[in-house]
Amino acid sequence: MISQEQNEFLTQVGPGTPLGLLLRRYWFPVAAASDLNNTYTKKVRLLGEDLVLYRDKSGHLGLVQERCPHRGVSMVHGIPEQDGLRCQYHGWCFNSSGQCTEQPNEPEHSTFKDRIKIAAYKVQEMGGLIFGYMGPEPAPLLPRFDGFVVDNAIRVIGQAVLPVNWLQIMENSMDPVHTEWLHGHYHEYITTQNGSKQEVAFQRKHLKIEFDRFQYGIVKRRLLHGQTEDSDDWKVGHPVVFPYMLAVGSGGLGTYAFQMRVPIDDHHTWHVWYNAYVPGPDVEIPDNLKEVCVYEVPYKDQNGAFITDYIDGQDIMCWITQGAVADRTNEKLGTTDKGIILFRQMLKEQIAKVAKGEEPINVFRDPAANQFIELPLERKKHHFSEGFASITQRFQTKYCPVAQDLIALFERVGVH
Template sequence: MLSKEQNDVLTKVGPGTPMGNLLRRYWIPVAATSELKDKATKKVRVLCEDLVLFRDLSGNLGLIDEKCPHRKVSLVYGMPEKEGLRCQYHGWCFNQKGQCLEQPNEPETSTFKNRIKTKSYPVQEMGGLIFAYLGPEPAPLLPRFDGFVVDSAVRMIGNAVLPCNWLQIMENSLDPVHTEWLHGHYHAYITGLKGETQEVAFQRKHNKIAFDAFEYGIVKRRLLEGQSEDSDDWRIGHPVVFPFMLAVGSGGLGSYQFQIRVPIDDDNTWHVWYMAYVPGPDVEIPPHLKEVPLYDVPYRDENGEFLTDYIDGQDIMCWITQGTVADRMTERLGTTDKGIIFYRQMLKEQIARVGRGEDPIGTIRDPEENEIIKLPLERKKHHFSDGFESVFKRFQTRFSPIIDDVVELFDKVGVK
């Protein structure tokens, strides 16, 4: 168990907090590129800060304080200009660096605008997502993890705003044994109540679990009953990319599946499911599948009950029912929780590094190291061994607007 003070250190993410200072050293997804396709602005709340993301008429992206420094109205309703965003209230215009460029009703000789600058952060696009860096300069490089930059991929992005702290979501990823029960026995129970065939792939008992630090976080490995130590689940495993991303391999598919847990504030998390499927280097991808759609992942039904007949919905139910911020002061951890303990210790160590003025784990500043970062991913994952269509339908991907087209594409090229 933790003390309240220790729990606060790990869960509070606002400016000036130890965890907030650590998380600001990483590039953070703040939107999907498609969200600025038909409009110029998007309200963004991340790490307890209220911001506005915009694209000006020259195509430049900017992320600045939501409130205009003049009369504090929201710039979410601002108008894009050639080199910035113009406030709808009095016409003040700000560029992507937050510098005021124009104040139309001030005297022509006034230098007032030169002294007005609002908060701004650098942003970059990659793989259909827009990332922001909220930390001190100089910013590190935006990590080019394989799933974001691999060629010839069909991509899609699921998302949900969840009313709970980011840490309990991340700790779920360091808890392999929950898979056996929540996604195995409980899933079989739920589908059995509906008269459907019970899934058994997730029900295998965990004989061993292990966690190893690597240069970008922690590799999680499991050995299931009946598996040999040559299995990908044990020999390779899959990584928790520090500080807030889980990467999962596939059951023979050329696929990359990332779950990114973006802290909106202390009580809410933007959960992003990022998928990149590679049907093969010689496969022609239809034009409509070259777009990267963003879709909502529902987790409650029309009566407000949790949707627990799919894998991600089961996770969400457990994350949210722990409370807005999980009570770690009264928890009782067992031997199978060693991954959670390992991760908390890594968080504390990296907070200390930042406190000493050092770069935290996973920081990249050498472009040669950032061409493409290949993460350790199992390719013969037991849990995905019953075919790609079953995998797609059992997870949140069932809600994707293009999932039937993706299944058809993989079926045509003979991927099983």
């Protein structure tokens, strides 16, 4: 267990908090690029700050504070201009750096506008997502991790806003043993209750788990009953990319899967499931799969009950029932929780580095090292041994509108 003060230290993400200062050194997704297809603006809340994401009439992106400094109205309803966003209330205009460029009703030669500047942050688009950076200058490079930039990929993005702190979701990723029970035995129990009993690959007992630091975060490995130490699950494993992303998938199935836990504020997280499917370098992708598909992932039914017949829904149920911010003052950690302890230790270490004026891990400055960042990933992951179609239907991708088209394409090219 930890103290309440320590719990707050590891969970509070707002401006000026130790964790908030660390997290502001990284690029976070703020929206799907398609969110601005039919509108110029979108309200965004990130790390406890209310913002407006916009695309001006020149096609340039901007990310600025939501409130106009004049009278405090929301600029979500602002008017896009050639270079910036104009407040709809009195016409004050701001460019993407936050500088006020025009105040139509002030005297012609007034310099008042030159003294008005609002909070503004850098934004970039990559792989169907728009990322924002809220930290000090100079901004680091937006990391080009493999799934975001791999060629000839079909990309789909699931999303859900969850009423929980980001840390308990990340700690779930440092807890391999829960898959044996929550996604194995509990899954069998749930499917037995509804008359469609399913025994799944997740049920194998964990014989060993291990966690290795690497340059981008932590690699977690497991040895399951019946496996040898030559298995990919033990030899290779898969990474938690510091500070907010889990990378899963299967090289053998041509899949890259990222789970990104974006802290909206202390009590809410935007969870993004980013999947890139590569049927093969020479496979022609059908027109209906060329656009990035963005969809909502439900976790409660019409009666308000948790939907737990799929893997991610089971996780969400456990995250939310821990409370908006998990009470770690009463937890009793066991030997299988060493990954959780390691992640908390890494957070504290990196917070301390920032406090000393140093740069935390996983911040990219060298363009040559940022062309295509390949992450370690099992080619033969036991949990995905049931094949592409089965796995696609057992995870949140079951809600993806093009899931059946994906399965058909992969079956046609011989990936099962």
